[in-house]
Amino acid sequence: MFLGNESLQYMISIFSHCNKKQTENPDHLKNSSWNKTIKAFVNSVGSRWAISPNPDMFPSDSLVHQQRLKEIHEHIISMDGVYTTAILENVRKEQEKNARIAREAEEKLRKEYEELKRREGEAIAKAKFEELKAEDEKKAKEKCEEEIKNLKKQVNELSSGGCFGLETQVKLESGRIIQMSELQTGDRT
Incomplete structure (x- = not known):
């Protein structure tokens, strides 16, 4: 992990773009939309998660909007220290x-x-x-x-x-092969 495992104790997972039903009832989001990967990530950050309310659906003075922001605020103040x-x-x-x-x-x-x-x-x-x-x-x-x-x-x-046959051949020192009958005095074999 780029920030290190220690950074997980300083993270809060905030979900945005939730529909009206998910924003009004966060457990609905958790039960209907989270797969194993999301559940594992949220658990790794100490189960600190919240929903960012969509101001188009929930104006800032609405109870749902204020409840979701309060949940985020409570997660922030519950953390010991900061990631420095x-x-x-x-x-x-x-x-x-x-x-x-x-x-x-x-x-x-x-x-x-x-x-x-x-x-x-x-x-x-x-x-x-x-x-x-x-x-x-x-x-x-x-x-x-x-x-x-x-x-x-x-x-x-x-x-x-006792005698050489006419077809007997001799190899001279030079490497030349000749018939025995052609051998002359002085030829070296």
Whole structure:
């Protein structure tokens, strides 16, 4: 509440624009027109309420007009003290303190969220790196196994016949692959 809860002890709820029946009998207004919200508000101000008489319906010298104004006057004089600027200032300081605490709590939550997001991001990046690394290692292992298989095959061919076949190929140091029959003295394999 803008004025603070303490301000409720200095409030009177005044109803205006009431019809003739409601102005003549305030209980009629209370029983026929008040919903839960209005009842709760009137209770929060200490059940201090009254009707402001419509001067078009009730001239100032009429009994109803005078009774309604007397009720308002009685509520005013029954109050202990007044709502001062000092009270308002205290309420404002308390509201500022509460707002600061709320902002600090929100900032703390935001930082925790950012840290969690950063850590999770790092964890996701690390997991992706490990996954890619494992894939590369698997491909390298498969390539090595294939080369070993080919070398074993070549060794078996060599040991079985004693000679190289015409289709045997050799990989030169330069990376060029040639037929064994094209190999010359000085070529580095």
